[in-house]
Ligand SMILES: Cc1cc2nc3c(=O)[nH]c(=O)nc-3n(C[C@H](O)[C@H](O)[C@H](O)COP(=O)(O)OP(=O)(O)OC[C@H]3O[C@@H](n4cnc5c(N)ncnc54)[C@H](O)[C@@H]3O)c2cc1C
């Protein structure tokens with residue numbers, strides 16, 4: 024008999040079966056509740072969102088309405104996706120958005136409780152979709168350098184210490200997903216605001232407006248109903264981009280300085 | 286013949302002269318002019334911010350919940366500019382030349398020259414906004430090299446250049462929103478363009494949360510709605526990327542240029558299951574150290590490490606000894622397809638080739654590789670579950686970018702007065718193939734430094750505030766949008782929207798993807814209307830039209846892809862030559878390279894809509910090369 028070697032180039036597909044408890048809510052004003060779905064034959068190479076796609080295709084075929092969830096890039100960069108999975112924003116894997124979380128991180132037979140971000144600043148739109156426009160309003164309050172198109176000087180006319188440029192980039196990686204708010208017991212947006220304040224105040228281009236910026240952004244943040252920081256550090260742990268809480272400390276310093284000066 | 290309105294005079298002086306002759310709108314009157322900008326990617330956000338700063342009354346629309354999430358956010362590699370900081374001989378002319386050559390001599394010289402000319406201002410602008418570009422220890426900006434160029438002219442912010450540039454443009458946009466100068470409409474989809482007396486007068490939109498259909502009137506409409514790569518279903522584009530805004534403008538008379546010019550990126554993570562929803566790009570830079578190979582024997586199922594050296598085919602090194610693994614995107618992609626078609630592909634589906642780092646690890650050590658590619662190796666492992674330090678990566682080409690788009694003249698205005706198109710949505714600057722790091726440059730050039738001038742030239746010639754939403758054309762367009770939505774919801778068939786999208790995508794990929802031929806294209810032209818007919822009889826769109834309904838959103842976009850794809854295929858069929866991203870198997874050199882036909886096809890092909898399923902009318906814009914000599918690209 025000819026030897027038939029195991030085709031070991033073929034990645035053996037493994038499938039698992041899960042029970043999903045998913046938050047379903049038709050609109051902001053209607054009451055929501057958990058619904059239970061079976062997710063059979065889930066290929067462990069799927070991403071979490073692909074698993075939801077499969078469940079949604081099945082629901083559609085059964086004449087039911089699919090689960091609404093925000094997503095777009097599916098590469099961990101647009102910040103659209105996100106849900107709390109078994110109590111953890113973006114699920115169990117560190118530094119990973121929901122769209123980049125793969126099903127090989129789960130075991131067959133597991134029950135997954137899937138909920139939207141819950142925070143006063145993020146009203147629920149439908150199912151797992153929330154309204155994060157408060158973040159845009161905070162940005163509109165001061166998250167910019169007021170340079171007009173055409174008025175910029177030659178790019179290399181101002182040198183920026185590499186160290187500061189790197190720190191600014193660390194902060195600038197924020198994808199605005201809102202996991203930090205969802206993770207915080209006070210639903211605080213300090214990590215989001217701190218990251219932007221830090222990025223711009225670390226650079227000479229942003230330094231000039233830094234006092235005004237921090238005062239306006241923090242004021243807006245409070246108005247939007249986000250809570251205060253009580254140093255729980257849950258935000259940093261939940262952040263898919265590992266943005267450090269040192270950005271909150273930097274913002275607090277900027278803020279105190281600005282208050283003294285104003 | 287179409288009039289591209291290229292200004293007279295020597296190439297190098299065209300833009301400067303044009304700017305100084307352009308009509309101006311009196312600053313006191315600018316507020317009276319309303320401009321609609323659809324899209325908040327690099328092109329839309331930069332245009333909206335700049336127009337608002339000038340004083341125009343700007344209304345901005347996007348699909349996502351925040352303008353910051355536009356697809357531009359995902360660009361990784363970098364943005365080109367002719368700064369010549371490394372002192373390695375770069376210049377505006379060289380950037381211009383590389384772009385024309387890279388585009389396989391199918392772009393407009395005057396546009397490309399202008400693009401190269403304004404490229405430097407973009408970097409200045411972004412740095413001033415606080416974009417944290419990579420820097421050297423001196424504190425000055427760092428550059429790296431990218432495919433298709435022999436100089437280092439690419440500026441970057443780690444592997445997240447698109448994100449940082451978009452956040453810069455978004456912050457400029459939000460600055461204007463904060464002042465109350467821009468009105469922002471997120472989660473709002475444009476579903477039609479309104480034309481009255483042949484002029485663009487406004488748009489019809491659907492609020493994606495409430496389902497409300499609304500009319501918006503303006504003195505000019507700017508489309509910055511991105512590319513149509515998702516016609517292939519699987520692509521590296523974000524899920525919401527679509528052709529809807531462009532297609533509906535096309536149905537209202539805007540010409541669609543060169544739809545068959547689509548770019549396939551050679552290094553993406555292969556498809557691994559039919560549930561797959563999108564493809565992930567692995568940066569091109571990996572080809573600097575990775576060697577591409579397949580087993581010499583067909584259907585060889587041994588593990589990579591079990592295949593001895595002399596039974597491997599390093600086909601790029603074999604066929605292109607001087608460029609080797611670093612040939613341009615189109616060549617690398619096509620050759621991967623060729624070996625897989627021969628049955629030598631690897632992986633579960635046979636649709637993959639190896640990108641092997643074993644030699645580089647031996648030569649440089651794993652640490653060096655980690656320093657260069659850590660985030661990419663991590664991303665690969667996250668998705669595939671395999672460590673590329675131990676096993677070769679498996680890669681396969683995927684649809685990445687679309688060079689075709691709505692036709693625009695030198696002023697970025699379509700053939701419909703008052704309708705401007707910028708960014709990936711237009712066809713303007715990349716010809717038949719785009720060079721790496723040039724899309725970001727074009728989007729921002731259009732938005733920051735070209736449109737703000739050229740739109741003024743148009744607006745200065747029209748009376749402000751003339752348009753009202755009570756024109757009968759608005760009522761008619763609104764009625765049609767509502768009817769289409771109702772129709773989609775009422776079919777209640779048996780197949781889901783995604784099933785149709787997958788079917789269409791596979792067909793277009795097989796017949797009009799990396800390699801195209803007469804028979805295949807004709808077959809696609811037969812199949813597409815059949816799929817489209819079945820869609821309208823048998824699609825199942827659950828839910829209602831009066832709330833957030835993601836199936837309904839997708840259904841509308843897929844319905845448009847089902848019409849648009851026919852024009853894409855027709856364009857590919859009519860272009861009986863191979864150039865850039867368009868490879869017709871019948872037209873190749875004996876060595877298998879693309880064979881252009883400059884005598885018969887040195888033109889832009891712009892299609893005019895004649896009804897769904899009917900053959901559109903072809904209009905031509907002749908391409909005249911005065912500066913650059915037409916030549917066959919050679920990478921041997
Ligand atoms: C993975 C990846 C990596 C890339 N890397 C690079 C790189 O390194 N360098 C480079 O130069 N290029 C790169 N590109 C290409 C580049 O990112 C895009 O070409 C460019 O960002 C497109 O910008 P845009 O502004 O034209 O459109 P987009 O960013 O696609 O924005 C489109 C906008 O239009 C809106 N929109 C669309 N339709 C409608 C509608 N009907 N109604 C309302 N709004 C609508 C969307 O909401 C969005 O706001 C990359 C592309 C991909 C996919």
Ligand code: FES
Pocket residue numbers: 093094095096097098099100101102103104105120121122123
């Ligand atoms: S979908 Fe973009 S970050 Fe997850």
